Amino acid sequence: MLTGPHPDPHIAPLPRAAGEESSVVTEEGRTTAPTNRRPTGQRPYVLGQLARDLGAVVGGEHVSADPQALTEQSTDWSWMSQYLQYRDLPFPTADLVVRPDSTAEVEAIVRIASEYRVPVVPRGGGSGTQGGTFALYGGIALDMTRMNRIIEIDEQSLVVTVQAGIDGSVLEQELNKSGLTMPHYPGSHFFGATIGGSLAARGSGVVSTKYGKAEDLALQIEAVVPPGRTVRTLPIPNHAAGPDLLQTFIGSEGTLGVITEAAMRLEPLPEARRFISLGFPTIEAGIDAGRQIMVNRVVPAAMRLYDEADSAKLTSMLDLDTSGVLMVIVLDGAEASMDLEQQAIMALCAGNDATDLGSGPAESWWEGKYEPFKEGNAPAPPQVFGTTDTCARFADLAGLYAAKKRTVEEDFAEYGARYTAHFSHWYPWGAMIYDRFYVDEAPADPDEALALHDRLWDAAVATSLANGGIINDHHGVGLKLGRFMRPQYGEAFTLMQAIKDAWDPDGIMNPGKLGFGAPRSGW
Numbered sequence: 234m235l236t237g238p239h240p241d242p243h244i245a246p247l248p249r250a251a252g253e254e255s256s257v258v259t260e261e262g263r264t265t266a267p268t269n270r271r272p273t274g275q276r277p278y279v280l281g282q283l284a285r286d287l288g289a290v291v292g293g294e295h296v297s298a299d300p301q302a303l304t305e306q307s308t309d310w311s312w313m314s315q316y317l318q319y320r321d322l323p324f325p326t327a328d329l330v331v332r333p334d335s336t337a338e339v340e341a342i343v344r345i346a347s348e349y350r351v352p353v354v355p356r357g358g359g360s361g362t363q364g365g366t367f368a369l370y371g372g373i374a375l376d377m378t379r380m381n382r383i384i385e386i387d388e389q390s391l392v393v394t395v396q397a398g399i400d401g402s403v404l405e406q407e408l409n410k411s412g413l414t415m416p417h418y419p420g421s422h423f424f425g426a427t428i429g430g431s432l433a434a435r436g437s438g439v440v441s442t443k444y445g446k447a448e449d450l451a452l453q454i455e456a457v458v459p460p461g462r463t464v465r466t467l468p469i470p471n472h473a474a475g476p477d478l479l480q481t482f483i484g485s486e487g488t489l490g491v492i493t494e495a496a497m498r499l500e501p502l503p504e505a506r507r508f509i510s511l512g513f514p515t516i517e518a519g520i521d522a523g524r525q526i527m528v529n530r531v532v533p534a535a536m537r538l539y540d541e542a543d544s545a546k547l548t549s550m551l552d553l554d555t556s557g558v559l560m561v562i563v564l565d566g567a568e569a570s571m572d573l574e575q576q577a578i579m580a581l582c583a584g585n586d587a588t589d590l591g592s593g594p595a596e597s598w599w600e601g602k603y604e605p606f607k608e609g610n611a612p613a614p615p616q617v618f619g620t621t622d623t624c625a626r627f628a629d630l631a632g633l634y635a636a637k638k639r640t641v642e643e644d645f646a647e648y649g650a651r652y653t654a655h656f657s658h659w660y661p662w663g664a665m666i667y668d669r670f671y672v673d674e675a676p677a678d679p680d681e682a683l684a685l686h687d688r689l690w691d692a693a694v695a696t697s698l699a700n701g702g703i704i705n706d707h708h709g710v711g712l713k714l715g716r717f718m719r720p721q722y723g724e725a726f727t728l729m730q731a732i733k734d735a736w737d738p739d740g741i742m743n744p745g746k747l748g749f750g751a752p753r754s755g756w
């Protein structure tokens with residue numbers, strides 16, 4: 234146990250009066266009182282002691298019980314988070330925010346948390362959309378953003394090693410100075426998304442079709458696991474030395490440990506870009522054109538196919554002079570290869586009645602790729618909305634799209650539910666559908682609004698799973714999708730639960746996420 238003099242007078246006051254408890258948002262999004270908290274009379278004393286122990290590790294100024302800081306650390310960009318704030322409803326916050334600066338400090342924090350059996354909820358930029366940072370059982374909100382240093386740029390191997398809390402856009406700016414890029418540009422690039430958060434949630438960026446998702450860019454990670462041990466995966470990801478620990482940490486969303494460092498693959502900045510825009514008579518024709526491009530291994534940096542509803546939105550947002558099903562393609566690389574790639578794409582699409590719309594719409598799309606997320610363009614309460622993105626093989630894509638559109642628009646017709654979709658990340662075997670439901674006006678009663686949100690998600694995910702899809706491609710699971718993990722994985726979920734139980738026997742790491750349930754402790 235780390236002990237020492239009270240490090241900082243700023244730690245007190247404690248966040249709540251004795252006897253007062255924070256509420257909890259359940260998987261279904263309803264608020265309830267927590268059930269497993271320590272008896273209230275002891276709580277302030279334990280919390281004070283915990284704060285002093287943590288302050289001795291990170292410095293008292295980096296431990297806070299300020300209610301506003303606690304709320305900020307718990308929020309993310311999920312609809313639930315936005316809605317609770319919009320309606321000024323109670324929020325499931327941690328008891329303390331702790332801001333470490335080094336792996337050694339994270340190790341000590343997790344050791345202390347294990348001794349107290351107190352939950353630890355890591356947080357990067359808080360740009361997640363799945364309620365992953367909600368502190369359902371209180372405990373420590375572990376703010377990783379002080380761990381924001383570039384440790385090494387290996388220009389020979391094209392690898393950068395960073396602390397996990399670095400903001401992806403800040404890293405990118407630094408790399409660009411040396412003519413390099415880490416080709417992971419999520420829509421949240423300027424919302425503070427960190428490299429640790431991108432790995433923890435298996436994120437994807439705009440140019441993933443060519444360069445891969447976050448998990449494909451990672452070579453090695455360092456992580457801290459309970460009860461305070463630092464581990465490293467192998468220096469390179471491709472080996473024949475047993476199962477893949479790297480990919481087990483990736484996507485674990487803080488439920489197995491804290492990612493503290495990562496070595497990520499780099500690319501030289503592309504010499505040239507080429508823009509292609511195509512119209513299609515139907516979404517099916519566009520899907521088949523995308524398939525032809527991918528299976529023939531002409532791999533664009535980005536390829537987006539918008540259905541009519543989504544293309545109408547994009548067209549008005551970017552002031553494009555197009556209508557109907559739209560595909561935008563961005564090629565990048567050596568100038569010398571651009572003509573050949575463009576010719577190959579045009580030839581492959583010809584059989585699908587493609588109309589050449591020139592470079593303009595695709596170029597405007599590239600320039601305006603972060604526009605859809607700006608205030609005023611992005612959906613917000615009182616709307617009820619959800620990005621129910623899914624991913625499937627080519628053979629299932631058109632059927633899956635049609636089934637989800639039907640589910641949202643027909644089964645929720647009484648609410649005027651709308652559905653939009655674009656196919657945004659492509660693989661050699663299929664593609665991701667970035668689709669959304671919208672109900673323009675949430676029911677006035679918060680319980681009803683939360684229940685409608687849950688029902689829309691239930692229906693959307695059930696339709697994905699029944700039509701060859703999965704619960705999602707790259708937004709992670711968090712609290713929001715935890716209830717679908719068991720149905721999706723079936724018996725295999727028991728293996729995941731076994732890994733969780735072995736790595737985190739007290740269940741203190743981000744409890745309640747990924748479908749793993751409550752901590753085992755009586756915190």
Ligand SMILES: Cc1cc2nc3c(=O)[nH]c(=O)nc-3n(C[C@H](O)[C@H](O)[C@H](O)COP(=O)(O)OP(=O)(O)OC[C@H]3O[C@@H](n4cnc5c(N)ncnc54)[C@H](O)[C@@H]3O)c2cc1C
Pocket residue numbers: 309310354355356357358359360361362364365366377397398418419420421424425426427428429430431432433434435436437438439485486487488490491492493606707708709711743746
């Ligand atoms: C406008 C907008 C656009 C978006 N576009 C995209 C997109 O294009 N692609 C995409 O993939 N996502 C997108 N997202 C979702 C989100 O940005 C990503 O999931 C991002 O990777 C989260 O990073 P973060 O640092 O903000 O993580 P946070 O939101 O802080 O955390 C996300 C989860 O990861 C865990 N976590 C965070 N850091 C660590 C760590 N160091 N160790 C262990 N666990 C950790 C948290 O506990 C939480 O469960 C978007 C979000 C918004 C708001």
